[in-house]
Amino acid sequence: xxxxxxxxxVLSEHDISRALTRIAxxxxxxxxxxxxxxxxxxxxxxxxxxxxxxxxxxxxxxxRVSAAELVGTIDxxxxxxxxxxxxxxxxxxxxxxxxxxxxxxxxxxxxxxYSGRTVRAALDALSDVGRPRAVQLAVLVDRGHRELPxxxxxxxxxxxxxxxxxxxxxLRELDDADEVVLS
Amino acid sequence: MRHLLSAADLSREExxxxxxxxxxxxxxxxxxxxxxxALRGLTVVNLFFEDSTRTRISFEAxxxxxxxxxxxxxxxxxxxxxGESLKDTAQTLQAMGADAVVIxxxxxxxxxxxxxxxxxxxxxxxxxxxxHQHPTQALLDAFTMRRHLMPEAGTGAGLDGKRVVIVGDVxxxxxxxxxxxxxxxxxxxxxxxxxxxxxxxxxxxxxxxxSYDLDTTIAEQAPDAIMMLxxxxxxxxxxxxGFFPSAAEYSRRYGLDAARFEALPGxxxxxxxxxxxxxxxxxxxxxxxDRSTIVEQVGNGVAVRMAVLYxxxxxxxxxxx
Numbered sequence: 001x002x003x004x005x006x007x008x009x010v011l012s013e014h015d016i017s018r019a020l021t022r023i024a025x026x027x028x029x030x031x032x033x034x035x036x037x038x039x040x041x042x043x044x045x046x047x048x049x050x051x052x053x054x055x056x057x058x059x060x061x062x063x064r065v066s067a068a069e070l071v072g073t074i075d076x077x078x079x080x081x082x083x084x085x086x087x088x089x090x091x092x093x094x095x096x097x098x099x100x101x102x103x104x105x106x107x108x109x110x111x112x113x114y115s116g117r118t119v120r121a122a123l124d125a126l127s128d129v130g131r132p133r134a135v136q137l138a139v140l141v142d143r144g145h146r147e148l149p150x151x152x153x154x155x156x157x158x159x160x161x162x163x164x165x166x167x168x169x170x171l172r173e174l175d176d177a178d179e180v181v182l183s
Numbered sequence: 184m185r186h187l188l189s190a191a192d193l194s195r196e197e198x199x200x201x202x203x204x205x206x207x208x209x210x211x212x213x214x215x216x217x218x219x220x221a222l223r224g225l226t227v228v229n230l231f232f233e234d235s236t237r238t239r240i241s242f243e244a245x246x247x248x249x250x251x252x253x254x255x256x257x258x259x260x261x262x263x264x265x266g267e268s269l270k271d272t273a274q275t276l277q278a279m280g281a282d283a284v285v286i287x288x289x290x291x292x293x294x295x296x297x298x299x300x301x302x303x304x305x306x307x308x309x310x311x312x313x314x315h316q317h318p319t320q321a322l323l324d325a326f327t328m329r330r331h332l333m334p335e336a337g338t339g340a341g342l343d344g345k346r347v348v349i350v351g352d353v354x355x356x357x358x359x360x361x362x363x364x365x366x367x368x369x370x371x372x373x374x375x376x377x378x379x380x381x382x383x384x385x386x387x388x389x390x391x392x393x394s395y396d397l398d399t400t401i402a403e404q405a406p407d408a409i410m411m412l413x414x415x416x417x418x419x420x421x422x423x424x425g426f427f428p429s430a431a432e433y434s435r436r437y438g439l440d441a442a443r444f445e446a447l448p449g450x451x452x453x454x455x456x457x458x459x460x461x462x463x464x465x466x467x468x469x470x471x472x473d474r475s476t477i478v479e480q481v482g483n484g485v486a487v488r489m490a491v492l493y494x495x496x497x498x499x500x501x502x503x504x
Contacts, residue, residue: 078249091203094211128214128216
């Protein structure tokens, strides 16, 4: 559903790049390094975002961590409480680095934080895979309208929106360009 | 996907979605906690008019791994005529609030009748009907083949160009029928090998090759997978139809003995839907070899049935229930 207003780019390629660099540094700073950190992207667009943040952390930590051990994915689809209200979607793989996530600081990475239900499902999915020491949340855009007591630790941009508005995140890995569009 | 009634109904895209979903389900089955909450609060009824412990347990395990409640309804021994009995049972299940029905019936077309009669609104999954179809068996066979023959292909892959030989009692086999349909959809080349008496009329119109000679077929096709069908011993006698003269002759011409096993390409998978008659259609050597996927097929069956139940049950709230 669109508002009828023209679509407007709220984050450009450059803005996205800067936001991810900042998030990467905040993660390293807050966790005093990245040795204990595991980034888990939530499909679909959380996965390339986690990969990009991971690459920046590897760079910032100058080789003290490897991307293969730092980044994975977690698909929360099977844990959603609204599974029956949505059209069936294919499941995405869950890939946890071989060291597992027990006692790690897991940072969930997603593109847009909205109702919070995806994150809740991801938290349930995590608990079936292991027991992280702590879980943090990084999102590119926080658009508000939470339905659960969930907040992000790292936010690319706070974007106040109306419910009828639509936030579309486009990433080069999956789409033509890097941009966030509000329509 | 509303129902799963026949492997022939599946488009290539749907079939691959099921296989990809099954791969994800299989990955969760190696975890310490195997249970997923996806179908919590839903009731799956296993409606078995015909005995099949393996298939029923497989569906039951699949439903339970997805947190659904399972009711096993063994309708064997019912004396009412089949049409009425199915209708009465369906209406009972509807009243009890079944969210999905898994049905096994000796009459071909019973699942289709249940799905389209309006007696019940729940999705229907065919767990084998008469000599007609057994789509989840075909899916688990395809899943097993894809895993071994195309390990690098990952999600989205079919079985394009793979050669599969299916040997034995095609006439009475819903497994063979379902496999021909599905493997053709996925791009594989199928050859059926059977005595002429065990091929159904019209098999020549199916999307596969037909041969009466197993040795020639193995030599010419160099199959990537060979699937041996179970031989019902009672079909040998004249009372059972007299489809072939003796077990020894069948075994000599169509059994996967040591010599034929050696003649297969080194990577060829040995498959069997079970239960096996060792020494009749398959030698112990072939059945127990490291290329045999017979035991793995059973495990893959649970993942495939999880995928099917998930796909027919998720996203269905918009439909009347």
